[in-house]
Amino acid sequence: MTDHPALAACAAAHIRDLAAATSDPRDAYANHAELAAVTGSLLALAQHLEDALRHLAQHVERHDTDWDTADEERRLPRQVARAASTKARSAEADAHNMARALGRAVEELGRLRPAP
Numbered sequence: 001m002t003d004h005p006a007l008a009a010c011a012a013a014h015i016r017d018l019a020a021a022t023s024d025p026r027d028a029y030a031n032h033a034e035l036a037a038v039t040g041s042l043l044a045l046a047q048h049l050e051d052a053l054r055h056l057a058q059h060v061e062r063h064d065t066d067w068d069t070a071d072e073e074r075r076l077p078r079q080v081a082r083a084a085s086t087k088a089r090s091a092e093a094d095a096h097n098m099a100r101a102l103g104r105a106v107e108e109l110g111r112l113r114p115a116p
Contacts, residue, residue, distance in 0.1 A: 008052075015045070032112040039106050046099035053092035060085045 018038075022028040029035045060081050 011045075032109065032114065036106065036109040036112070039102060039109055043099060043102040043106055046095050046102055050092055050095035050099060053088050053095055057085045057088035057092065060088060 022038075029038065063081070
């Protein structure tokens with residue numbers, strides 16, 4: 001058994017904490033530099049998420065004959081694994097699009113300067 005489930009749970013907890021900490025617009029971010037830094041970090045997160053989802057799909061495909069399905073399932077394990085892999089690949093594409101959009105946001109935020 002690997003520590004991958006714990007790492008994923010830890011990452012999710014950190015993102016949840018960030019979302020909670022930034023929920024109040026009055027004190028979420030101190031300045032434009034903080035906004036740009038958080039946006040840049042979220043860009044890196046999206047890029048790493050894209051990689052992790054690609055790896056997840058690859059491993060599901062690789063182990064598609066190692067599992068069995070529940071008794072009520074009429075589909076073969078390979079069909080279930082293929083469906084899970086397809087959904088993970090779709091999430092990977094969403095993460096790719098998220099990273100592209102965040103990259104554009106980082107570019108735009110880079111144009112901001114403190115007001116005189």
